Amino acid sequence: MSPENLADPSWARVDGGAHDRTIEENWLFTLRKERFRSRTSGLAHDFFVIHLADAVHAIAITTEGEVLFVRQFRAASGRDSLEIPGGLVDPHEDPLVAGARELLEETGYAGDPPELIGTLWSNPSIVTSRTTTIVIRNARKVAEPKLDHTEELTVEKVPMHDVLGLVRSGKVDHALVVAGILWWLAAEGSPRG
């Protein structure tokens, strides 16, 4: 986070949250209405806020120079989506540890210690979740995937130099995955295909 982002926000919580209201609470998220007041205008406004766990996803590069993808159904698009492996970070879990864990569970692959690419707010206007992107090099298959009972996914391996093409052609069209891939490519500075 940069100094500007850490500076005092231009709106502040009102009365320590006394006017806030929980609309829905379930195993996945809590939906709330939270009141803030503008430091500029003095005006108060209730914002919808979805409290959702942070997420992590991994660019896993095999010893053969391929990147691991998983294809799985996504209910809100109603389609199968080509993504890099990932999932939710458990409470108090290090995102790098979570990323290696999700990679192993979803694909059966493990590799070098994870390297951090960066962390972004997934959609800070409405969701509290942040998404961390990591790179795991020298990934090799060490186990069978271990999926939750509603998780069905297929693993696909894509040569590193073809990854940008997946974005350009619209084959990868999940914005958080695209942000992670392009950030990795910008950091790597090379395999632009």
Add this chain to the structure above:
Amino acid sequence: MSPENLADPSWARVDGGAHDRTIEENWLFTLRKERFRSRTSGLAHDFFVIHLADAVHAIAITTEGEVLFVRQFRAASGRDSLEIPGGLVDPHEDPLVAGARELLEETGYAGDPPELIGTLWSNPSIVTSRTTTIVIRNARKVAEPKLDHTEELTVEKVPMHDVLGLVRSGKVDHALVVAGILWWLAAEGSPRG
């Protein structure tokens, strides 16, 4: 969308949505629980789906070669966020028209006819919204900003060659904005700073 993405999804709606349930409905979104059944396992599962309008944001490049940014408060991060101008697409509105409209409302700038960079699912596991990224060149100030009464934002101009640095340094940390910027830079093929 690629052919793979348009292929039959691996899960299908159950009984035409007869088991679905609306949890919350407001001016911004509808939160529902929707039942799908796996074509592979036959297992049914209820997924949370947030029906939210599509969004658009604009890379607006001024006649001086600067990109327009807006800084505004985001309730779910509790911070001010540096973003490119944008907003929700109205029902039946062309995203390119919506992007030019949002640019004008938020900054008072207008420019050449919008060019499409692409459209991504914002977070297809839980939100129906897609985000379209457009480019508007030769932007110049033609009016005063026209903001909603809870919209408070400041406009900042950043030389085109410094935009990648804003992502690398974490000064721009909204994932959808990062996806749009990096996709534009990959398409443009040049101003990498």
